[in-house]
Amino acid sequence: MKFLLLIFFLFSLPGLGQEDEDKHLRDLEAQRRKQTEMAVKLEETRQNLQNNTYNAIEELKKLGHENITAASLLDEKVVKIVRKILVDSPIRQMPRERVKELILDKAKDNALGPFLLESPKVLDFLADVLMDKDALPALMGIFLRKDDLKYYFYLWIGIVIMGYLFKRFFVPVEWVGWKEILAAIAINIVIVCICVTVFYQTFKEELDPLLRVVGNYI
Structure with missing residues (x-):
């Protein structure tokens, strides 16, 4: 107490x-x-x-x-x-x-x-x-860089057309279902890779500073 x-x-x-x-x-x-x-x-x-x-x-x-x-x-x-x-x-x-x-x-x-x-x-x-x-x-x-942008735009159209023609004439017509889908996906991936590579090589100087920041998060 x-x-x-x-x-x-x-x-x-x-x-x-x-x-x-x-x-x-x-x-x-x-x-x-x-x-x-x-x-x-x-x-x-x-x-x-x-x-x-x-x-x-x-x-x-x-x-x-x-x-x-x-x-x-x-x-x-x-x-x-x-x-x-x-x-x-x-x-x-x-x-x-x-x-x-x-x-x-x-x-x-x-x-x-x-x-x-x-x-x-x-x-x-x-x-x-x-x-x-x-x-x-x-x-x-x-x-x-307007001229380079025009060049890339025309090149992009050409690559897309070439991808379509390749699929149209070189993918066997008997490929249906999954084979046709996989072939289309593969062609699209190649097109995207080519376009991205060309774009980067064309505008490397302008893209590198941003990609440097992106690299910190990869």
């Missing part, structure tokens, strides 16, 4: 419980400040991105384009504007975790948001691509 009274007396002394409570309050305050700072920095980054986008849209309108589309990327001036946006992007100066938060914030209102939450490696990959100084700007350089 005396022992219990002693324990009660000690805990009832002023300052003993107060210290734990004060420490808890300080921890909560520090956590709140950290969250506030992160929110402010995230908003600043979002605002910078919006300003960059706004300036880009104004430049696009001067060129006769309302926004960036596949068709507008055929305009060399549009491609240069997009590359400048990517090169000057403030995202590369941000911590990786903040970039991931920004991606999630942008994707929260569409189907990509839940997918990214369940796929942390994909989210990490996207963050690394956005933060890499060469990956996206170099990739956009493909659109500056």
Whole structure:
């Protein structure tokens, strides 16, 4: 009984419980400040991105384009504007975790948001691509090589036609069912491999920075 009274007396002394409570309050305050700072920095980054986008849209309108589309990327001036946006992007100066938060914030209102939450490696990959100084700007350089794109397009059509002719004239007509299906799959795989190889060899300089990032996840 005396022992219990002693324990009660000690805990009832002023300052003993107060210290734990004060420490808890300080921890909560520090956590709140950290969250506030992160929110402010995230908003600043979002605002910078919006300003960059706004300036880009104004430049696009001067060129006769309302926004960036596949068709507008055929305009060399549009491609240069997009590359400048990517090169000057403030995202590369941000911590990786903040970039991931920004991606999630942008994707929260569409189907990509839940997918990214369940796929942390994909989210990490996207963050690394956005933060890499060469990956996206170099990739956009493909659109500056119009002659090579035309060459590849014609070559792709030719390869597809050759694949069809090969199947039409060299695959035995008696091959039906699984044999015909397997032959078609094999021909399609060969076509895809040839097209991918030619595309890579043609645009190796533009693709290598992105593939370097991809290589970190293989």
